[in-house]
Amino acid sequence: MSGNIYGSAFRVMTFGESHGPYIGLVIDGLRPGLPIDTDQIQYELDRRRPGQSSVVTPRKETDQAKIISGVFEGKTTGTPICILIQNQDQRSGDYQKLRDILRPGHAAYSFLEKYGIFDYRGGGRASGRETATRVAAGAVAKQFLKSRGIEIFGYTRRIGEIEIQSIDLDQIEKNPVRSADATAAKKMTEAILQAQNEGDSLGGVIEIQVKNCPSGLGEPVFNKLEADLAQVLMSIGAVKAFEMGDGFQAASMKGSEFNDNFYFNKKKKRFSTRTNHAGGVLGGITNGEDLIMRITVKPPSSIRKEQDTVDNQGNPVKLTVEGRHDSCICPRIVPVAEAMVALVLIDHILMQERLSNESRLHEIRHQIDMLDMQFILLLAQRRNLIRKIAEFKAQNSRKVHDAEREEFKVRQWQEQARTLDIPKDLVDSIFTSILSDSHHLQGETLK
Numbered sequence: 001m002s003g004n005i006y007g008s009a010f011r012v013m014t015f016g017e018s019h020g021p022y023i024g025l026v027i028d029g030l031r032p033g034l035p036i037d038t039d040q041i042q043y044e045l046d047r048r049r050p051g052q053s054s055v056v057t058p059r060k061e062t063d064q065a066k067i068i069s070g071v072f073e074g075k076t077t078g079t080p081i082c083i084l085i086q087n088q089d090q091r092s093g094d095y096q097k098l099r100d101i102l103r104p105g106h107a108a109y110s111f112l113e114k115y116g117i118f119d120y121r122g123g124g125r126a127s128g129r130e131t132a133t134r135v136a137a138g139a140v141a142k143q144f145l146k147s148r149g150i151e152i153f154g155y156t157r158r159i160g161e162i163e164i165q166s167i168d169l170d171q172i173e174k175n176p177v178r179s180a181d182a183t184a185a186k187k188m189t190e191a192i193l194q195a196q197n198e199g200d201s202l203g204g205v206i207e208i209q210v211k212n213c214p215s216g217l218g219e220p221v222f223n224k225l226e227a228d229l230a231q232v233l234m235s236i237g238a239v240k241a242f243e244m245g246d247g248f249q250a251a252s253m254k255g256s257e258f259n260d261n262f263y264f265n266k267k268k269k270r271f272s273t274r275t276n277h278a279g280g281v282l283g284g285i286t287n288g289e290d291l292i293m294r295i296t297v298k299p300p301s302s303i304r305k306e307q308d309t310v311d312n313q314g315n316p317v318k319l320t321v322e323g324r325h326d327s328c329i330c331p332r333i334v335p336v337a338e339a340m341v342a343l344v345l346i347d348h349i350l351m352q353e354r355l356s357n358e359s360r361l362h363e364i365r366h367q368i369d370m371l372d373m374q375f376i377l378l379l380a381q382r383r384n385l386i387r388k389i390a391e392f393k394a395q396n397s398r399k400v401h402d403a404e405r406e407e408f409k410v411r412q413w414q415e416q417a418r419t420l421d422i423p424k425d426l427v428d429s430i431f432t433s434i435l436s437d438s439h440h441l442q443g444e445t446l447k
Contacts, residue, residue, distance in 0.1 A: 006232065009350035012137045012343060016087075017119055018127030024084040025133040027070070027140055029350065031366065032078030037143060041065050044139035045085070047335040048132060053176035055192045056326050061088055065136050083136050087129070100311045101319060105301030107237075112312075128237055128329065131336045138339020141346040148349075151211045152341050154334040155180040157294065159188040159204035160195075169209075178334045180207075196327040199304030199320075203238075204330040206337050207294045210345065213280060215270075215288035217348040224284025225348060226293070232340040233295050238329050241296035245279025253277075260289075293341075297333055300326050379434075386438045390445030406435060 005013045009029050016023030042065055049063040050056055063085055070081030099120040102109045107126035111118040118124065142152065155172045156179045157164055164181035172178050175185035177192070188204075195202045218225030226244040233242050250258055260273035260282075273289055280291040302325040309319050326332065353362075393399070410431060417427040 006235075006343060007347045009354070010141065010343065010347045012134075014130060014133040014137070016085075016130070016133070017121075017124040018087070018129040019119070019121035019124075020087060022084050022086055023129060023133050024082065025137050027081040027083075027137055030070075030076045030078070030081070030140075030144070032076055034076040034144065035074055036067075036071050036076060036081075036140065037074075038065065038067060038071075040143060041067075041083070041136055041139040044135050044142070044335055044339070045132060047173075048135045048332050050326075050332070053331070055176050055189055055196075055328060056332055063132055081140065083133075085132055085136065098321070100313075101317055102309055102312060103301060103319065103321065104307050104309050105298075126237060128326075128332075131236065131333075134236075134343075135335050135339045138335075138342040141339070141342035144346050145342055145349075148214075149212045150214075150345065152208065152338045152345075153211065154178070154206055154208045154338040154341075156185075156188065156330045156334060157205045157207040159328055159330055160191050160202045162187045162191055163205075172334075176331060177328075178331045192328045200327070201299040201301075201303050201325075202328045203299040204297050204328060205294055206297060206330060206333055207292070208337050208341055210280070210291035210341060213286050213288070213291050213345070214349075215286050217345065217352055218281065218285040220284050224281070225286055225291075225344070226279070226281050227284065228344045228348070229291075229293060229341060232344055233293070233337060236295070236333065236336055236340065238297050238300070238333065239295045240298050242293065244281060244291075244293050246277045247279075247294065250277070291341075295333075295337060297330050300329055303327075382434075383437070383441060386441045387445055390442035393442065394445060401439070409435075 004015065005011060007029065011028045012025060013028075014023070014025045042063075045063040045065055046052070050061050066084045066086075068082050068084055070077055070079050107123060108118050108120065111124075111126060123129075145152070153169050153172065155164075155167075155169070156177050159177060162184055164179055164184040167180045168182070169180060171180055171182050171185070175182060175189070177185050177188045179185035179188055192202055218228075229244070230242040233239055246253065246258065258277045260275045260278055262271050262273055264270075265272035268288075270288060273287065276289045276292060278287070278289075279293060280286055280289040302321040304320055304322065307319045309317050311317050410428075413427050413431050414424060416422075417424060
């Protein structure tokens, strides 16, 4: 199955199925020495996990993240980071009677058409369970972004016919639907519970804001920032639409209304726009304003209300889906959406840094650091070999000093230095220090 890897500079691969033993991910592209807060990864997973309130599925998953590579003593090693999350509360038997039924709104039919096989136990890779791996990857990306002052806020803007009338970011984690409007949150909660009682489900709209986003991120053609954002957000299973800034509303506006006029912002010491209809992106590249985007989330397809469908032989079936399912996925999609935005931003930031002189300087210094480390390791190996030579000399009554050998080595070093255009004084100084250390080591061994 292709399409399991995202990113160019910050690459993420996810794996695992809803009812398998584990789901997990591999992150590649972070340089060594970056601090990683495992508690922050767990915090983000806890925001997404099931069983956290009365308006989401009661499936009990602790979603404990286990880092098995790429982090040592709280810092990245520069090697791939692998994180595993164990599946603990599967009830595969709940799906047995559904294995031969084409569920309305479900991925089973399209998977069968493409692959000829489908894991009916919770949906396999098509399950929302897969999004836990995205949240874990996003939690790592968010730490990198936060160190640069960039913050991402997702919240439920609408559920069914109920839409927020104000935005208070401090309210998001204070209500079960993750709404930025406390009054609307109560109505949204009531609407979800009513849909549950009716055996039905509700969709909604999630809005995401990015604060302190730097200008200059994004590519001008196929990898416009909003194009990449649309790709990753639309890759979330329940998402059916995406818009940036005023989005679809722009169709009913005039240019004089939609255009964001520039002025010089003395406080920020840069050019800014008086409005933000474009959502912080012009020509596919960020302009320094807050990023504003929205996604439409469909009602979950697994509902108790009776539906007409067919089995895989074409026979009519009356379907009622039992089990533990979300009646509205919006509250749990919020951290997923934030994570996907974080993956896009970190990828573009790392790519942008490749264009800057500062990044080039860091890259060269990193290469020097690696060479220095190799030099130290080689020096340690050389000293071990000197000790072995000393032991041989001790066993065979040889002297420490071997003038003929040392003269040969001096000529050899100097000849190689001339070939490689290395200053003679530098080579002589290094060789003298190494030779002195060799005499010392052999002298200690021969005592």
